[in-house]
Amino acid sequence: MTAAPASPALRMNRLISPLVLLACWQAASSAGVLPARILTSPWAVLQAGWALAATGALGHHLLVSLARVVVGLAIGGSLGVAFALLAGLSRRGEAIIDAPLQMLRTLPFVGLVPLFILWFGIGETPKIALVALGSLFPIYLTLFGGIRGVDRKLVEAATIFGLGRFAIIRHVILPGALPAALVGLRYAMGIAWLSLVVAEQINAGAGIGYLIADARDFLRTDIIVVGLAMYALLGLAGDALVRVLERRVMRTRPGLIAS
Amino acid sequence: MLRLRNLTRSFGARLLLDRLALDLAAGERVALLGRSGSGKTTLLRCLSGLDPLPEGCKLQAPGNLAMVFQEPRLLPWKPVWQNVALGLAGSDARMRAEAALAEVGLAGRAEDFPITLSGGEAQRVALARALVRGPSLLLMDEPFAAIDALTRLQMHGLMERLWQSHATTTLLVTHDVDEALTLADRALVLAEGRICLDLPIPLSRPREAGTQDFAVLRRRLLEALGVGDGEG
Numbered sequence: 001m002t003a004a005p006a007s008p009a010l011r012m013n014r015l016i017s018p019l020v021l022l023a024c025w026q027a028a029s030s031a032g033v034l035p036a037r038i039l040t041s042p043w044a045v046l047q048a049g050w051a052l053a054a055t056g057a058l059g060h061h062l063l064v065s066l067a068r069v070v071v072g073l074a075i076g077g078s079l080g081v082a083f084a085l086l087a088g089l090s091r092r093g094e095a096i097i098d099a100p101l102q103m104l105r106t107l108p109f110v111g112l113v114p115l116f117i118l119w120f121g122i123g124e125t126p127k128i129a130l131v132a133l134g135s136l137f138p139i140y141l142t143l144f145g146g147i148r149g150v151d152r153k154l155v156e157a158a159t160i161f162g163l164g165r166f167a168i169i170r171h172v173i174l175p176g177a178l179p180a181a182l183v184g185l186r187y188a189m190g191i192a193w194l195s196l197v198v199a200e201q202i203n204a205g206a207g208i209g210y211l212i213a214d215a216r217d218f219l220r221t222d223i224i225v226v227g228l229a230m231y232a233l234l235g236l237a238g239d240a241l242v243r244v245l246e247r248r249v250m251r252t253r254p255g256l257i258a259s
Numbered sequence: 260m261l262r263l264r265n266l267t268r269s270f271g272a273r274l275l276l277d278r279l280a281l282d283l284a285a286g287e288r289v290a291l292l293g294r295s296g297s298g299k300t301t302l303l304r305c306l307s308g309l310d311p312l313p314e315g316c317k318l319q320a321p322g323n324l325a326m327v328f329q330e331p332r333l334l335p336w337k338p339v340w341q342n343v344a345l346g347l348a349g350s351d352a353r354m355r356a357e358a359a360l361a362e363v364g365l366a367g368r369a370e371d372f373p374i375t376l377s378g379g380e381a382q383r384v385a386l387a388r389a390l391v392r393g394p395s396l397l398l399m400d401e402p403f404a405a406i407d408a409l410t411r412l413q414m415h416g417l418m419e420r421l422w423q424s425h426a427t428t429t430l431l432v433t434h435d436v437d438e439a440l441t442l443a444d445r446a447l448v449l450a451e452g453r454i455c456l457d458l459p460i461p462l463s464r465p466r467e468a469g470t471q472d473f474a475v476l477r478r479r480l481l482e483a484l485g486v487g488d489g490e491g
């Protein structure tokens with residue numbers, strides 16, 4: 001089952017080295033070894049973040065970025081789930097869907113940005129499309145694998161006890177594939193953030209990417225770091241959310257390790 | 260009730276079932292014995308429709324059959340009662356499931372998840388899942404093998420009660436000669452792809468393992484299984 005949660009003492013130990021690093025950074029900045037033009041001090045970053053939050057600008061840009069990720073993930077995830085169901089549940093579906101998706105998958109999708117700009121312009125659409133495309137593949141691959149990996153013996157038992165095709169999909173195959181799909185969701189979230197960072201370099205008028213680009217023009221390394229920290233925090237929050245989901249699902253599963 | 264003719268099944272070069280025939284009368288309880296790997300599970304799979312019937316094979320079997328597999332095969336993500344009620348329709352499904360659980364001695368475990376059950380408990384849930392639907396044909400693949408001797412006696416009592424209230428036709432695969440002699444009207448021994456012994460068990464119920472007649476039948480079964488005297 002799940003590994004025993006780390007003891008409080010161990011968790012404290014894990015905090016020590018990041019804190020020491022942070023202290024060194026602050027010391028280097030204060031001593032003037034690290035000029036603000038290269039990287040401002042943690043304290044200055046905190047102040048910049050606070051100031052941005054106070055005007056409401058930070059919240060606004062955060063929401064814009066979050067919305068792009070959520071909408072992109074929703075679209076990419078839905079398509080991934082739909083494709084995985086079609087390919088996973090029928091051999092004909094696999095023949096039609098799997099080959100092209102596997103080919104597309106090998107394409108580094110951020111390379112599509114120029115095409116996306118030509119197709120969708122420079123508004124919200126190419127940004128959301130990039131996030132959607134990036135998150136589609138991990139969801140598709142893991143759910144497809146999960147569906148194919150469902151214990152045949154359970155499917156047989158359900159058949160014997162009179163469950164029809166749709167009942168088997170609903171009560172046996174989908175719950176059986178869920179752990180794999182959640183792993184896929186975690187990958188997808190990681191890729192979604194990455195896609196967002198790339199996408200927000202496309203002439204964004206709002207969002208964290210815009211905040212960073214704008215700060216770059218004014219040499220404000222403090223705000224750049226605030227933006228990076230926001231990306232990191234959002235990524236961590238998403239990951240934590242999936243972990244909670246995973247833990248709930250894994251509670252009843254034998255022999256599976258929630259990582 | 261059940262009529263099977265000409266079942267031939269081979270895996271690779273190995274002929275597992277060779278033009279096998281099998282008849283079960285309505286309400287009959289038949290034990291099927293055979294060495295490990297003799298094809299007992301394979302036979303049940305064909306009878307239950309899990310494996311397609313090979314060319315030339317004829318099978319008549321009732322539609323509402325239930326099966327207890329060699330492993331529990333419970334859905335890990337459903338609580339015990341939902342596993343038992345799997346495929347049951349109607350608003351009383353839960354009540355029926357709980358009644359069946361009580362019969363196998365697992366009242367009070369309805370809400371638990373399969374991961375919390377011991378091997379024997381899980382197998383009893385699988386038994387409840389088969390019994391709850393009042394099947395007219397019950398196929399059981401070593402259902403009591405993972406259960407301790409005491410609980411097994413209780414399960415034997417449960418089967419006797421079940422057969423008294425509904426005359427469920429039953430095919431019981433077992434490795435235990437005494438279990439076959441205690442429960443069945445007839446014992447079959449599967450070897451070399453054929454039924455090499457079809458032994459009626461005309462003992463009166465309830466049965467005692469110690470009697471003379473029991474010992475005679477026991478010896479015949481062991482001989483057919485290729486086990487010398489005194490073992491088992």
Ligand SMILES: Nc1ncnc2c1ncn2[C@@H]1O[C@H](COP(=O)(O)OP(=O)(O)OP(=O)(O)O)[C@@H](O)[C@H]1O
Nearest residue numbers: 270271275293294295296297298299300301302329
């Ligand atoms: N799908 C399969 N593919 C290949 N070989 C198989 C398959 N199913 C069963 N066999 C082989 O057929 C033989 C009989 O298997 P089966 O499960 O019917 O035996 P059994 O009599 O039920 O044995 P046990 O008492 O150990 O359960 C075994 O040697 C097994 O390896």
Ligand SMILES: [Mg+2]
Nearest residue numbers: 299300329400
């Ligand atoms: Mg077997």
